[in-house]
Amino acid sequence: MFGWFKKQKEEKPQRSQAPEVLGLRLGGAFELDDLKLKIIEPDLTIEGAARTQIIKAVGEVKLDSQSRLLRYYTDDEGFLQILQHGTDESGVEEVKLWYFYxxxxxxxxxxxxxxxxxxxxxAEKTLEEQVFTKVWENTRPVPMTETTxxxxxxxxxxxQFVMVYERQVSDDLFESLLVSGEETIVNNQHDRSVVTSTGINLTPTDFTLIS
Structure with a gap:
């Protein structure tokens, strides 16, 4: 646990079935720290990240009986991903900003x-001449199911059938690469694709809720 937000004792009115955490919600918005992005963006695969982003969809992946990933998809072709143990905000372990490549x-x-x-x-993936190394020990893609x-x-x-890769950009900055084989059923037919995204970890001061 990395000291995200203090637990709110007052219950908020339910806006939708979509999960909410850290104040992030379907239809809400947040702002990324402009100074930090100006400093690190030239070294990342990500280009032109919008500083203000509106959440258009919310996804949930249940990793096990205690842990889940929450994904807040925005109007800027990216998403915030929250790794959370339980459903209390004290269980937030990691926040990452991902962009679809x-x-x-x-x-x-x-x-x-x-x-x-x-x-x-x-063992490795190369993207725009940058080499990313496999993070997980699995020899097969890791299966997960996302409800959105x-x-x-x-x-x-x-x-989804996924693997995560990583490269070290600087002493305190790592860039991640997510490769995901995705399958849905549309009109009784399989709709399949391979989606590649890159991302970075965020700290509590790297983004601010604005609605």
Whole structure:
């Protein structure tokens, strides 16, 4: 636990079924620290991150009976990801800012199987001439299921098969790479893609809630 926000004793009115934490909520907004981004952005894959971002959708991945990932998708092609143990704000362990880099559709079952077997998990990944090293020891993609709520009240489910990579940018800055094979059912058909995102850790002073 990294001392995020003190637990609020007053209960807030329920706005939607989408999970809320650290004041982040569906339809809300936050502001990223401008000075920090100006300093580190030239060394990152991320370019032109909007300082003010509106949350358009919320995702939840239950890792086990005690832990979950919450993802707050914004209008700037990115998301804040919260690693949380339990549902109390004192259980927040990590906050990361992710940005989507690319999404490649997968059209056939054979291609999908090849991606799962050989392409998501490798010892290293190279992106824009930068080398990222595999973080987890798993030799197969890690499966997880995300439930997502959007502002229209729709709720969808996506199966994901992921691996995380990392590179050291400076003494106190690391950039992460997330490779995710994603599968949903649309009109009784499999909709599959491989999504690549890059991200960094945030501290409590790196972003501010504005609504």
């Amino acid at each position: 690319e999404s490649k559709p997968i059209d056939t079952q054979a291609r999908w199987q090849a991606v799962l077997d050989n392409e998501i998990v490798t 709520w959007d502002q229209s009240g729709n709720m969808t489910t996506t199966d």
